[in-house]
Amino acid sequence: MELLDTLIVGAGISGLSLAHALEAEATSASPLKILVAESQGRVGGNITTRTAGGFLWEEGPNSFSPTPELMKLAVDVGLKQELILADRKLPRFVYWQGKLQPVPMTPPAMIQSQLLSFPGKLRALFGALGFVPPAMGDRLSQQGDEETVSQFFRRHLGQEVMQRLVEPFVSGVYAGDPQQLSAAAAFGRVTKMADVGGGLVGGALLSARNRPKKMPADPNVPSTRPGELGSFKQGLKALPEAIAAQLADRVKLNWHLTRLQRTQRETYIAEFSTPDGPQQVEARTVVLTTPAYVTADLLQPLQPLVSSALQAFSYPTVACVVLAYPVSDLKGKLVGFGNLIPRGQGIRTLGTIWTSSLFADRAPAGWQTLSNYIGGATDSEIGNLDSEQIVREVHRDLSRILLKPSAAEPKVLAVHVWKRAIPQYNLGHFDRLQQIDGGLKSLPGVFLCSNYVGGVALGDCVRRGFERAPQVREYLQNKQSDSRSI
Structure with missing residues (x-):
């Protein structure tokens, strides 16, 4: 069995960013053997871009704030010409007492x-x-x-x-x-x-x-301004797919991790179910980018205290409902990012992104695409509804906010119910992280890199992957030095 330097579990944006950063730090004199194992049949994790009938939409994250790390990553993997940025002057709205009010x-x-x-x-x-x-x-x-x-x-x-x-x-x-x-x-x-x-x-x-002085800007990375939101011409999936293309056969799809065990020589054996049958991998370091509840199950036999802390993270159900309407059905031209709705306004939908107003070429001429989010921590019942019921709820809300009374039924592009959507940073969050960090000391070489730590946005995920890479690299170098001194 070949010994890997690093096994990364999960090919979402966190895992792929980490793999890219490790590869960037590696040299011909000091190469790294890396494997990225993904349980799904595609890369990207929650990033879910779809196309049909001239429409392009997202069913997970909808855009990103153009952080320095994310922009550099996009350029590094050849997406500079694919970047698109929404006009930062476009207003955001809050629906309050029957009216859309621009956010000051x-x-x-x-x-x-x-x-x-x-x-x-x-x-x-x-x-x-x-x-x-x-x-x-x-x-x-x-x-x-x-x-x-x-x-x-x-x-x-x-x-x-x-x-x-x-x-x-x-x-x-x-x-x-x-x-x-x-x-x-x-x-x-x-x-x-x-x-x-x-x-x-x-x-x-x-x-x-x-605030520390900014480093000189990389002339190869496009400059951005606060308030802008970004995507790619072919949608957000372009980024994970471009990273995976560079990693080539080091990314394995449909590899489901079933067991992780520690060896006497302080490495880890990972057992996978794969399309080709059971597979085993041995690695000096393991980075788990999986959700907290998945990671909890994997670490339960190895570190029950860490597992217990991970199980305490809650993930509410959220449905992404993407609907399209003829522009003639709207009360007026939609110019802006979208609208959010405070609770208590008689509206169940959490918010609506005016997708085809935000980015060009996301809908055929004469159509408006609206990406709606419903459910969350204050509406757990949404998970008990079927797709048709959810669409009716959202369409009724839109009829009050954005649509003419005569508006027809929408063209339904997607109803994606994320049963466990976003980790909640609830009270006791730092205590849980402290318990996790303390417990991981008994598992040298195991690292966690997921969005239940340090931010849930795409830019946070990329930054976290970039920050974890030198920590993994340092651990490997220290282990190598220790083995030489014995």
């Missing part, structure tokens, strides 16, 4: 916004300047002095900002419950600013002053 993105826009009342704006201003009550109370004590997203933003910016801006944002990013999500885990940068600056404005100023 600047102080002048906040002053003029009709989304917040005058007292709500004053409350937010004073809170941002640092006039904030202390975090205290019996409930907070019971939570180990850890604030929820709802508690933190209500304390700092008031109930209106929390309900009308933060809550729909939480629904859009995490499909989460702001009364369960940890503020420090889900909004780490914001909570740190409040801590260091005595308020959000002071913290932002201090952070800007202390």
Whole structure:
């Protein structure tokens, strides 16, 4: 049996980014033997791009924030000419009290916004300047002095900002419950600013002053500006497919990991079921990029404490419902990124991305594609509905928000129900991570690299893969040095 340097379990964007980074660090004098094993018949994980009848849509992540790591990765794998960026000036909307209200993105826009009342704006201003009550109370004590997203933003910016801006944002990013999500885990940068600056404005100023100088920009990587969202001409799947193409036969599809065991020489034997029958692989290091619940099952025989902490992560059900309508059925031309809906507005859908307004050539002429998300931590019942019922729920919501009364039934492009969609960074998140890190010390050579740690966005996944690569490389080098000194 050939001994691998690194076995990466999972060919989602995290695993592929890690494999790419390890390959980039390897040299002819110090090559690495890498294998990426994927249980599905395709790469990309939750990235799910589909096409039919002139439409192109996503059933998982819909776009990405163009972080430096992600942009460099795209260029490195030959996708520079395939990159597309949505106009950052396109407005975002919140549906509030029967109207679509643009989200205020600047102080002048906040002053003029009709989304917040005058007292709500004053409350937010004073809170941002640092006039904030202390975090205290019996409930907070019971939570180990850890604030929820709802508690933190209500304390700092008031109930209106929390309900009308933060809550729909939480629904859009995490499909989460702001009364369960940890503020420090889900909004780490914001909570740190409040801590260091005595308020959000002071913290932002201090952070800007202390921010390290940027490295000179890579002239080969396209420059981007804050607020832009990116994709590729052929959809998000272009990125994992391009990485996998470079890795070639080091990526194995339909390889399902059934067992992981440790050897006496501190390597790991991984047993797979594959289309060619059972396969065994031995590796010096193993990186699990699988969801928490999958990783928990794999590590249960090896490290029950780590497994227990991983099992505590919840993943709510979310349905992605992609519908198309003739533009004549819309109340007006849709110019913007899309709309989010706070809870309590009589609308079940969490939000809608105006897909064919965001990126060109995603729908035939005369059609509008709308990608809708429904379910999440505050609506667990969505998983009990069939596809037709879910479409009816979404179409009814769209009829109130975007469609004319005379609008016909939609063209249904997709109803993808993600039974376990997005890991929730709920209260106790950092305690769980600490328990995981502590337990992994007894499993040298095992690393975790998944979106239940350090952010759920695509850019976070790429960054995490890039950060894990030197840690894996250092472990391998140290083991090699130890074996030479014996």
